[in-house]
Amino acid sequence: MKFIEIDQHPGGQMKHRSDDTNYKDPVCGMVVSRLTAVAEAEHQRKTYYFCAQVCRDAFLADPKSYLRAHRQHGMPPKSMPTEEYDANP
Numbered sequence: 255m256k257f258i259e260i261d262q263h264p265g266g267q268m269k270h271r272s273d274d275t276n277y278k279d280p281v282c283g284m285v286v287s288r289l290t291a292v293a294e295a296e297h298q299r300k301t302y303y304f305c306a307q308v309c310r311d312a313f314l315a316d317p318k319s320y321l322r323a324h325r326q327h328g329m330p331p332k333s334m335p336t337e338e339y340d341a342n343p
Contacts, residue, residue: 279302279303284305292304292305295314
C-alpha cells in the first residue's frame with residue numbers, strides 16, 4: 255500500500271522532491287527527470303540526463319557542440335567584433 259502525503263505547508267505550496275526535477279536532454283531536447291532518464295553523464299562537474307543511450311554517446315563524443323556557451327547578458331559574443339555589436343538597439 256502506498257500513502258500520499260497531504261500538503262501541510264502554509265499557503266498550500268507543495269514542495270517538489272529533488273528527483274521530480276525536469277531536465278532537458280542536451281542532444282535532442284526531450285524533457286526527462288532523474289527517474290525517467292535512460293542514461294546520464296557527468297561533464298565539467300555537472301550531471302546531464304538523457305532520454306536514450308544514443309543521445310548520451312553523441313554528447314560524450316563532442317560535448318561542446320551540444321552545450322551553449324554562457325555569456326553575460328548584454329555582452330557581445332566572442333566571435334562578433336565589439337564595434338559591430340550594439341547592446342542597446
